[in-house]
Amino acid sequence: MPALPxxxxxxxVAGAYGVFVTLLLVYVSIMGMKLQRIEREIQELIExxxxxxxxxG
Amino acid sequence: MRAIAAIARKDxxxxxxxxxxxxxxxxFAVTTFVIFHFGLDRDRLEGELAAGVLWxxxxxxxxxxxxxxxVAEREQGGFDGILMAPIERTxxxxxxxxxxxxxxxxxxLIALPVFALFFIDQGFWDAVPRLAAVILLADLGxxxxxxxxASIAVHTRARDLLLPILLLPLTVPVVIAAAAATxxxxxxxxxxxxxxxxxxxxxxxxxxxxxxxxxxxxxLMED
Amino acid sequence: xxxxxxxxxxxxxxxxxRIDLESTLFGRGLKPLAVATTVLxxxxxxxxxxxxxxxxxxxxxxxxxxxxxxxxxxxxxxxxAAGVMGAMHLxxxxxSWDARSYVAIHMGVIFGVAVLATGAIWAKGSWGxxxxxxxxxLVSFLIxxxxxxxxxxxxxxxxxxxxxxxxxxxxxxxxxAFVPINFIAVRLAENLVHPRxxxxxxxxxxxxxxxxxxxxxxxxxxxxxxxxxxxxxxxNARRQLRRLRMLLxxxxxxxxxxxxxxxxxxxxx
Numbered sequence: 001m002p003a004l005p006x007x008x009x010x011x012x013v014a015g016a017y018g019v020f021v022t023l024l025l026v027y028v029s030i031m032g033m034k035l036q037r038i039e040r041e042i043q044e045l046i047e048x049x050x051x052x053x054x055x056x057g
Numbered sequence: 058m059r060a061i062a063a064i065a066r067k068d069x070x071x072x073x074x075x076x077x078x079x080x081x082x083x084x085f086a087v088t089t090f091v092i093f094h095f096g097l098d099r100d101r102l103e104g105e106l107a108a109g110v111l112w113x114x115x116x117x118x119x120x121x122x123x124x125x126x127x128v129a130e131r132e133q134g135g136f137d138g139i140l141m142a143p144i145e146r147t148x149x150x151x152x153x154x155x156x157x158x159x160x161x162x163x164x165x166l167i168a169l170p171v172f173a174l175f176f177i178d179q180g181f182w183d184a185v186p187r188l189a190a191v192i193l194l195a196d197l198g199x200x201x202x203x204x205x206x207a208s209i210a211v212h213t214r215a216r217d218l219l220l221p222i223l224l225l226p227l228t229v230p231v232v233i234a235a236a237a238a239t240x241x242x243x244x245x246x247x248x249x250x251x252x253x254x255x256x257x258x259x260x261x262x263x264x265x266x267x268x269x270x271x272x273x274x275x276x277l278m279e280d
Numbered sequence: 281x282x283x284x285x286x287x288x289x290x291x292x293x294x295x296x297x298r299i300d301l302e303s304t305l306f307g308r309g310l311k312p313l314a315v316a317t318t319v320l321x322x323x324x325x326x327x328x329x330x331x332x333x334x335x336x337x338x339x340x341x342x343x344x345x346x347x348x349x350x351x352x353x354x355x356x357x358x359x360x361a362a363g364v365m366g367a368m369h370l371x372x373x374x375x376s377w378d379a380r381s382y383v384a385i386h387m388g389v390i391f392g393v394a395v396l397a398t399g400a401i402w403a404k405g406s407w408g409x410x411x412x413x414x415x416x417x418l419v420s421f422l423i424x425x426x427x428x429x430x431x432x433x434x435x436x437x438x439x440x441x442x443x444x445x446x447x448x449x450x451x452x453x454x455x456x457a458f459v460p461i462n463f464i465a466v467r468l469a470e471n472l473v474h475p476r477x478x479x480x481x482x483x484x485x486x487x488x489x490x491x492x493x494x495x496x497x498x499x500x501x502x503x504x505x506x507x508x509x510x511x512x513x514x515x516n517a518r519r520q521l522r523r524l525r526m527l528l529x530x531x532x533x534x535x536x537x538x539x540x541x542x543x544x545x546x547x548x549x
Binding site: 205209212213214215219222223225226227229230233234237254255258261262265266269270273276277279 | 370423424426427430433434437438439443446447449450451453454455457458461462464465466468469
């Protein structure tokens with residue numbers, strides 16, 4: 001079967017690499033959101049610990 | 058060894074008396090053949106189509122039986138009994154797989170003649186010896202993997218939904234090999250070349266998963 | 281996400297606190313790993329588009345090969361590795377091995393989505409159809425993918441955390457053993473009818489292509505490991521935070537003396 005002309009084949013190749021990059025970026029953003037949640041939780045726990053220290057101290 | 062025989066005998070006696078699984082499996086298989094007749098709009102089948110219809114039907118009928126394999130143990134505390142008795146836990150696996158093979162053979166004793174009756178014109182009896190070997194090897198693989206997965210699925214929440222989706226991908230090599238081995242046997246005229254290769258694949262599958270299930274089953278039985 | 285709560289239990293008895301506060305650190309070496317990954321992937325892109333020659337038969341579209349095949353190989357190896365990690369979990373009873381096994385499968389499934397998507401695009405460009413049964417690696421991969429997707433409902437539907445981890449490990453081992461057998465079976469089956477077309481370059485690749493492929497493979501492999509570490513670190517951090525929260529909240533409301541905090545140093549991965 002004949003090879004596709006460059007401009008058509010280029011779209012497919014771009015599509016394939018684009019899918020890969022997109023998945024990677026989606027994953028990184030989900031990781032980012034998880035990190036944000038972790039940071040918020042640390043903040044809450046710090047406040048909780050400070051409150052406890054005040055009660056006991 | 059005696060433990061295995063005892064457990065297997067218990068299961069087979071229960072099945073003989075209640076006739077729960079095998080008649081349902083057999084009825085399912087026969088009805089599925091009828092559905093295939095209408096779905097494919099064919100009066101007779103040969104070669105790869107015959108092999109495909111046969112193996113898909115046998116596989117789905119087997120799932121019916123596998124689903125129920127550990128239900129009694131789960132509901133009546135049989136697992137605790139096995140854990141407390143001074144026997145190897147893998148006895149349960151071997152006994153269940155053995156019982157399952159008996160169910161499958163019983164199923165095939167009914168389903169195969171019906172299949173030949175519905176779809177095969179000639180040459181079926183010549184094919185039977187080799188076909189029986191292929192079917193037995195495939196049954197062994199299905200029984201081992203089915204028993205192992207059934208013991209996993211029975212402890213989960215959605216057990217009869219989970220078992221088929223766990224089992225079906227794992228049985229793809231069995232279907233590939235069994236159907237490919239059956240295809241020349243059900244061809245007109247009958248051929249026997251190429252069957253040996255697929256029989257080897259089935260044997261490999263049985264060996265690998267047999268050993269694996271044996272090695273791993275203890276961990277499934279812990280409390 | 282719901283899978284997260286199915287991954288680690290959220291209720292513990294007081295007696296398990298001491299054990300849980302010592303924990304493995306998953307984040308060691310993450311930065312050099314990430315740097316190496318980036319360098320390799322960037323090099324791969326450069327090699328693919330500026331160095332490797334165009335395939336004689338397939339033309340420019342063959343370039344997808346450099347992303348599709350490494351993703352598939354790494355995903356499959358990851359699945360097999362997950363089985364090994366499951367075995368380690370069963371042997372050592374260490375929950376961190378269960379964590380690694382879970383994340384290895386998780387990454388494998390994500391990479392698997394990328395494999396199937398890039399494979400479909402390649403098929404569409406080469407054959408005009410979005411799916412072809414001709415390529416045994418792709419078909420075998422689909423079956424493996426379908427199997428591993430069932431890992432999530434399996435984990436989710438077991439309530440007891442000990443049993444969940446054990447059963448997941450058994451599944452990981454079984455599925456890991458399944459990968460090579462399935463590959464062999466599908467390969468044998470497809471050879472009968474269809475000649476392999478999409479991957480013909482595998483045998484007689486010119487040197488430039490081979491180099492590019494190897495760099496791509498290394499880059500994707502490192503990407504897999506990096507993302508695994510990232511995911512493990514994040515999951516572990518959240519789990520430790522949950523423990524910490526329970527520790528703090530319980531001491532606030534309860535009157536009993538708090539359990540002594542174990543000062544065992546954390547074990548690195």
